[in-house]
Amino acid sequence: MMKTFTNIKDMQDKCKAWKAEGRRIGLVPTMGYLHAGHLSLVRKARQECDIVIISIFVNPIQFGQGEDFEEYPRDIKRDLELLEAEQADAVFAPSSRDMYPEGYSTFVEVEGSITKKLCGASRPGHFKGVTTVVSKLFLICQPDKAYFGQKDAQQVTVIEKMVRELNFPVNIVRCPIIREADGLALSSRNVNLNSEQRQQAAVLNQALKAAAREIEAGQRDVETVKQGMRKLISAQPQATIDYIEINRAEDLGEVKNLSGEKIIMALAVKFGNTRLIDNLIVEV
Ligand code: PAF
Numbered sequence: 001m002m003k004t005f006t007n008i009k010d011m012q013d014k015c016k017a018w019k020a021e022g023r024r025i026g027l028v029p030t031m032g033y034l035h036a037g038h039l040s041l042v043r044k045a046r047q048e049c050d051i052v053i054i055s056i057f058v059n060p061i062q063f064g065q066g067e068d069f070e071e072y073p074r075d076i077k078r079d080l081e082l083l084e085a086e087q088a089d090a091v092f093a094p095s096s097r098d099m100y101p102e103g104y105s106t107f108v109e110v111e112g113s114i115t116k117k118l119c120g121a122s123r124p125g126h127f128k129g130v131t132t133v134v135s136k137l138f139l140i141c142q143p144d145k146a147y148f149g150q151k152d153a154q155q156v157t158v159i160e161k162m163v164r165e166l167n168f169p170v171n172i173v174r175c176p177i178i179r180e181a182d183g184l185a186l187s188s189r190n191v192n193l194n195s196e197q198r199q200q201a202a203v204l205n206q207a208l209k210a211a212a213r214e215i216e217a218g219q220r221d222v223e224t225v226k227q228g229m230r231k232l233i234s235a236q237p238q239a240t241i242d243y244i245e246i247n248r249a250e251d252l253g254e255v256k257n258l259s260g261e262k263i264i265m266a267l268a269v270k271f272g273n274t275r276l277i278d279n280l281i282v283e284v
Helices: 008-020 036-048 076-085 126-141 150-166 188-192 195-200 203-216 222-234
Strands: 003-005 025-030 051-056 090-092 145-149 171-175 239-248 262-271 274-283
Touching: 003 008, 008 025, 008 051, 008 090, 008 126, 025 036, 025 126, 036 051, 036 145, 036 171, 051 076, 051 126, 076 090, 090 126, 126 145, 126 150, 145 150, 150 171, 150 262, 150 274, 188 274, 203 222, 203 262, 203 274, 222 239, 222 262
Parallel strands: 003 090, 025 051, 025 145, 051 090, 145 171
Antiparallel strands: 239 262, 262 274
């Protein structure tokens, strides 16, 4: 029987007891409004761990001023039904007041260009909010393994660095992007697209795939590849490009020439008020 915890201490005590019994805990951190991408993480955790915990918490401190914290979709009842069906053991759904009580002032930040580029450039403070909440979730749930989706590639890379550098005793498991039939990467935010925007959003994956084909065909100039993606995406009237970047896949370092490296092509594009991200890794 799946149990829902809203109290931090109760969750932490339960996790301590599970650990004392030698159970391996898998944690899937989410902001809820679950889709097949989240469920693929839950299934992987179910295969690999004795206890599967899903956290559901729309983390206010990772949203900037004017971002979509209020509009972020929420449906806890539906989420709980989906997770019950996946045979999860526990859901951790704390309140903002408990996570960040009055006077809260402790943060975990990965410094340097890794959190300043890509999404970090247009969302200052976003990754500080993510690494702070993920640290709190790790300390509360004490997972052996934690599962994150490759769609948020920069997020996973930042979290891996944090875990390495702060010696968190947890293995980070990166899981593949799950896509709709037309290639759109699953995201809780997709529900906020109107039908025209939804149709046009398929261009994101198409542009990434076209770029991969161009590289396969021998194109080695980063700017030319980015320009090709820019052209395809801006042909969609509802699309406003935030960024299109090509970086080293391993650490998001600079890539000048496409040669002998695993690269990640990443983009963020707004359709109306909805900002979508996607990426594709290519072995050059
Ligand atoms: O990817 C997300 O849903 C969030 O950024 C996370 C990791 C749950 C932290 O709030």
